[in-house]
Amino acid sequence: MYRSVKYMLLVVASITLFISSCTCPCEQEVSSPDEIVAQAMEGLEMITPEDLKQKMDSLEMFYLIDVRELGEYVYGYIPGAINIPGGILIFKMGNEAFWDNEMIYPPEKTDKIIAYCKKGKRSVIAADYLERLGYENVKFLEGGWKAWEMVYPLEYEENLEMLGGSHDAEEDAGGC
Amino acid sequence: MRKLSVIAFVLFLPLLLLALIQLNDTLNDPGVTVYNYVKKADRNMTPSVDHTQFEILQQPFEDAHKVTAACLSCHTNRHEEIMATSHWRWQRDEVLEGRGIIPLGKKNILNNFCIGIAGSEATCTRCHIGYGWVDQSFDFKEPTNVDCLICHDKTGTYQKEKGNGGYPKASVDLNYVSTHVGSPGRDNCGVCHFWGGGGNNVKHGDLEISLLDCTLEVDVHMATEGENMSCVDCHVTEKHQMAGKLYALSSENKSRATCEQCHTNKPHNDKIIDDHNLRVACQTCHIPVYAKVNDTKMYWDWSSAGELDEHGEAFHEPDVDGNHKYMSIKGTFVWANHVIPEYYWFNGIADHQLISDQIDTIPVQMNRLMGSYRDKGLFQESEQPSKIWPVKVHRGKQIYDMVNNTLVQPKLWAKEKGKNAFWLDFDWDASVKEGMAYLELPYSGEYGFVETEMYWPLNHMVSPASQSLKCIDCHTRNNSRLANLNDFYLPGRDTNWQVEASGITLIILSLIGVIIHAIFRVIFRRRYFLSKKFKEGNES
Amino acid sequence: MKKVYLYKGFERFWHWTQAFLIFFLMLTGFEIHGSYNLIGYENAVRWHDDAGWALLILMIFASFWHVTTGEWKQYIPTAKNVRAQMEYYLTGIFRNAPHPTGKRILSKLNPIQRLVYFALTIIVIPVMVISGFTYLYFNYPIQGFALDSLEPVAFIHTIGAYILITFVIIHLYLITTGHTITSNLVAMITGWEKMDEEEAQVAVEDVIESTKRHYVKQINGDKKKKAKKNKNTDSELK
Numbered sequence: 001m002y003r004s005v006k007y008m009l010l011v012v013a014s015i016t017l018f019i020s021s022c023t024c025p026c027e028q029e030v031s032s033p034d035e036i037v038a039q040a041m042e043g044l045e046m047i048t049p050e051d052l053k054q055k056m057d058s059l060e061m062f063y064l065i066d067v068r069e070l071g072e073y074v075y076g077y078i079p080g081a082i083n084i085p086g087g088i089l090i091f092k093m094g095n096e097a098f099w100d101n102e103m104i105y106p107p108e109k110t111d112k113i114i115a116y117c118k119k120g121k122r123s124v125i126a127a128d129y130l131e132r133l134g135y136e137n138v139k140f141l142e143g144g145w146k147a148w149e150m151v152y153p154l155e156y157e158e159n160l161e162m163l164g165g166s167h168d169a170e171e172d173a174g175g176c
Numbered sequence: 177m178r179k180l181s182v183i184a185f186v187l188f189l190p191l192l193l194l195a196l197i198q199l200n201d202t203l204n205d206p207g208v209t210v211y212n213y214v215k216k217a218d219r220n221m222t223p224s225v226d227h228t229q230f231e232i233l234q235q236p237f238e239d240a241h242k243v244t245a246a247c248l249s250c251h252t253n254r255h256e257e258i259m260a261t262s263h264w265r266w267q268r269d270e271v272l273e274g275r276g277i278i279p280l281g282k283k284n285i286l287n288n289f290c291i292g293i294a295g296s297e298a299t300c301t302r303c304h305i306g307y308g309w310v311d312q313s314f315d316f317k318e319p320t321n322v323d324c325l326i327c328h329d330k331t332g333t334y335q336k337e338k339g340n341g342g343y344p345k346a347s348v349d350l351n352y353v354s355t356h357v358g359s360p361g362r363d364n365c366g367v368c369h370f371w372g373g374g375g376n377n378v379k380h381g382d383l384e385i386s387l388l389d390c391t392l393e394v395d396v397h398m399a400t401e402g403e404n405m406s407c408v409d410c411h412v413t414e415k416h417q418m419a420g421k422l423y424a425l426s427s428e429n430k431s432r433a434t435c436e437q438c439h440t441n442k443p444h445n446d447k448i449i450d451d452h453n454l455r456v457a458c459q460t461c462h463i464p465v466y467a468k469v470n471d472t473k474m475y476w477d478w479s480s481a482g483e484l485d486e487h488g489e490a491f492h493e494p495d496v497d498g499n500h501k502y503m504s505i506k507g508t509f510v511w512a513n514h515v516i517p518e519y520y521w522f523n524g525i526a527d528h529q530l531i532s533d534q535i536d537t538i539p540v541q542m543n544r545l546m547g548s549y550r551d552k553g554l555f556q557e558s559e560q561p562s563k564i565w566p567v568k569v570h571r572g573k574q575i576y577d578m579v580n581n582t583l584v585q586p587k588l589w590a591k592e593k594g595k596n597a598f599w600l601d602f603d604w605d606a607s608v609k610e611g612m613a614y615l616e617l618p619y620s621g622e623y624g625f626v627e628t629e630m631y632w633p634l635n636h637m638v639s640p641a642s643q644s645l646k647c648i649d650c651h652t653r654n655n656s657r658l659a660n661l662n663d664f665y666l667p668g669r670d671t672n673w674q675v676e677a678s679g680i681t682l683i684i685l686s687l688i689g690v691i692i693h694a695i696f697r698v699i700f701r702r703r704y705f706l707s708k709k710f711k712e713g714n715e716s
Numbered sequence: 717m718k719k720v721y722l723y724k725g726f727e728r729f730w731h732w733t734q735a736f737l738i739f740f741l742m743l744t745g746f747e748i749h750g751s752y753n754l755i756g757y758e759n760a761v762r763w764h765d766d767a768g769w770a771l772l773i774l775m776i777f778a779s780f781w782h783v784t785t786g787e788w789k790q791y792i793p794t795a796k797n798v799r800a801q802m803e804y805y806l807t808g809i810f811r812n813a814p815h816p817t818g819k820r821i822l823s824k825l826n827p828i829q830r831l832v833y834f835a836l837t838i839i840v841i842p843v844m845v846i847s848g849f850t851y852l853y854f855n856y857p858i859q860g861f862a863l864d865s866l867e868p869v870a871f872i873h874t875i876g877a878y879i880l881i882t883f884v885i886i887h888l889y890l891i892t893t894g895h896t897i898t899s900n901l902v903a904m905i906t907g908w909e910k911m912d913e914e915e916a917q918v919a920v921e922d923v924i925e926s927t928k929r930h931y932v933k934q935i936n937g938d939k940k941k942k943a944k945k946n947k948n949t950d951s952e953l954k
Contacts, residue, residue, distance in 0.1 A: 448762070646758070647761070679881075
């Protein structure tokens with residue numbers, strides 16, 4: 001009886017090993033984009049709007065990157081943020097010409113970088129990519145632009161001229 | 177034989193477990209049984225009366241008052257019913273805790289949206305069910321001042337004019353409208369209740385134009401593909417008195433329109449879930465998110481209002497989603513969609529910050545939902561226990577009197593410039609002076625802006641049952657929806673760190689003890705086998 | 717070597733079912749506590765409730781059995797030999813010393829076991845059952861006993877759970893201190909424990925004595941009475 005028990009245990013152990021090896025996050029398919037975000041978030045640091053404001057007020061040196069599309073950025077962005085849409089982010093980070101154009105020094109791998117998007121998800125993936133590129137000091141803004149807006153609705157810059165077109169006709173005297 | 181029995185014994189327990197799990201997993205879904213409601217398919221929906229056949233409605237109507245007179249020629253006492261309601265008076269006598277009975281309503285209450293109507297009646301009364309309320313001289317007793325058509329129009333063509341005290345637009349064909357009347361639908365109620373605050377979904381968050389034609393995902397009751405219920409199906413109306421409360425204006429726990437009225441308080445066919453109804457409102461689990469289609473306004477900062485463009489004209493700027501981000505007349509806004517509600521204890525009683533009240537907390541609580549965990553209603557006086565409710569909280573900054581320490585009412589609208597209306601003249605001081613004088617209330621001359629909060633309990637945009645909250649949404653240590661409601665112990669969310677620490681220490685210590693003991697036994701056993709004694713013992 | 721029948725059928729059934737139920741209650745209980753996510757919160761609650769009821773029913777049966785068979789006497793705690801037993805576990809076992817108290821059919825538990833099991837039966841288990849009921853019927857209190865907050869109940873129930881885990885760990889280890897590592901385990905499965913000749917002798921001697929005393933009584937003084945009875949029946953038959 002003991003031999004068959006031993007064999008059974010061996011089989012069970014090997015099955016368990018096999019299954020556990022399949023849980024490597026690298027190749028496994030996920031059932032929803034939120035799972036990709038959740039996986040990317042592991043090991044990433046986040047920052048709240050209040051802490052970000054504190055950093056800004058303290059004149060600390062850091063890169064604030066808005067990873068939304070240009071068409072979202074111009075309507076309102078956190079003061080001092082540079083717009084690098086998520087799709088081209090990893091390609092622009094090391095691009096000297098790009099940073100020359102922005103008139104900003106290209107970020108070192110040790111520089112502080114904070115990424116944000118509209119609600120937080122895109123910035124998680126962006127921050128994850130930045131870490132993989134070797135940037136050591138990357139954070140993402142919890143809740144994104146929408147969270148910032150709720151806490152500091154008057155602290156924003158916009159660039160509507162970039163959209164072209166003229167302002168709407170003058171406002172009528174309010175009311176319903 | 178014994179081996180077999182051992183094997184059977186060992187296998188039996190896991191098999192039993194599996195079998196029992198299967199049994200439990202089959203959720204029996206008997207379908208939804210409702211009481212006090214007859215499905216539309218089972219009702220005779222054809223109207224009993226054909227109003228096109230009445231001559232009195234074919235006459236040319238000089239003005240809207242004449243239409244009302246025609247209606248009243250048959251529906252002779254309806255104006256009396258109307259004049260007793262809060263839809264007409266825009267106020268209702270209600271008890272405010274500690275203050276007695278106070279007449280309260282849109283007429284005199286302050287909110288943190290457009291603040292109040294005083295001084296701007298002519299435009300605000302576009303949503304009044306009457307004609308001609310442009311100032312304090314409006315005759316609330318005149319029967320023909322009632323607007324029957326706004327609620328009963330079934331043509332969809334009846335519209336009230338802007339800034340004209342509630343009169344219909346000149347383009348409306350009053351004969352056509354008055355001969356096609358019926359029970360109010362979502363469009364009748366929605367034309368005002370969806371657009372409150374100056375735009376679609378500004379105020380409620382869960383009431384907006386998408387409900388006119390939506391899917392079951394958005395609202396299971398009002399979906400066109402479902403039961404397609406109208407507002408009055410739940411807000412049952414007797415003699416023009418509608419059941420239901422809006423706690424922006426109301427304060428007493430009476431005349432509620434509740435889920436239990438149709439669904440009973442045990443609709444789940446499961447004791448554990450039904451028991452939640454003792455402390456958790458139905459809405460909490462069944463409205464997991466609001467503003468599902470169009471954005472709702474979450475923040476309104478009046479302090480930045482008044483900026484004019486290079487021509488000295490008012491302007492507005494959109495945000496990325498197309499909502500107004502900034503308006504010269506109103507200030508800066510923040511919008512959001514798919515918003516997760518905030519949760520508060522609520523027992524159906526609310527308090528209000530009246531214009532005469534001192535500001536004693538910041539942010540100013542425009543209305544306060546009363547309730548707490550301890551208010552259990554059991555063996556206690558409160559008949560309606562406090563339950564956890566989902567709430568939209570609208571935050572903002574609005575104008576107040578820095579010396580008198582009260583909120584103030586500025587005059588916002590006028591037909592032309594020079595009347596001190598802020599929306600045309602952009603002078604805060606003048607507007608507040610004008611507004612407060614209109615109300616015969618004092619104003620010190622010094623104004624500032626103060627943070628405010630207003631609470632809107634959610635009742636609409638009920639999600640399908642499959643999307644209701646699951647246990648883990650609240651009973652979890654991280655990211656619990658009730659993370660901020662911590663005046664009570666919630667299993668799964670709360671722990672006592674001392675208990676955890678001592679418990680885990682106990683376990684670790686016992687594990688260490690056991691391992692050390694085992695190691696020593698192994699060592700000493702080996703020693704014993706190698707020892708002289710044992711060898712001698714064996715040899716002999 | 718001899719085998720002695722120590723654990724009867726019901727006793728073993730009770731032991732293993734109770735062990736399984738307690739383990740299961742722990743597993744589901746700590747999920748409800750929020751320590752981890754295994755079978756889903758809803759399932760954890762339902763299973764914990766059902767297992768709790770099952771355990772209660774089992775304990776009622778077991779209590780009945782213990783009382784009617786007299787087995788309850790095994791659990792009476794004693795101060796005698798407690799010290800000796802502690803010394804055995806702390807030092808004696810390493811020197812391969814003999815157990816200070818051998819297993820006997822009428823006394824299967826060593827003094828420390830008696831103390832611990834007594835404490836469990838009188839304190840820990842009742843506290844867990846009562847706090848469990850309070851949890852279950854928290855929203856339907858008896859007037860006068862309505863608790864304001866669930867916190868003290870949770871406090872007690874959680875502490876009890878941690879104590880039970882500690883007990884299980886130590887118990888699982890100490891059962892390996894028998895004759896061989898598995899001898900106690902095999903005994904609790906099959907009922908039979910291997911012992912050598914002398915130990916087997918000691919194990920059964922007082923149960924034999926007790927059985928003798930229990931089933932056979934001296935009836936010297938009653939010879940006359942019996943003779944009278946026979947006489948009477950005989951005369952009736954005549």
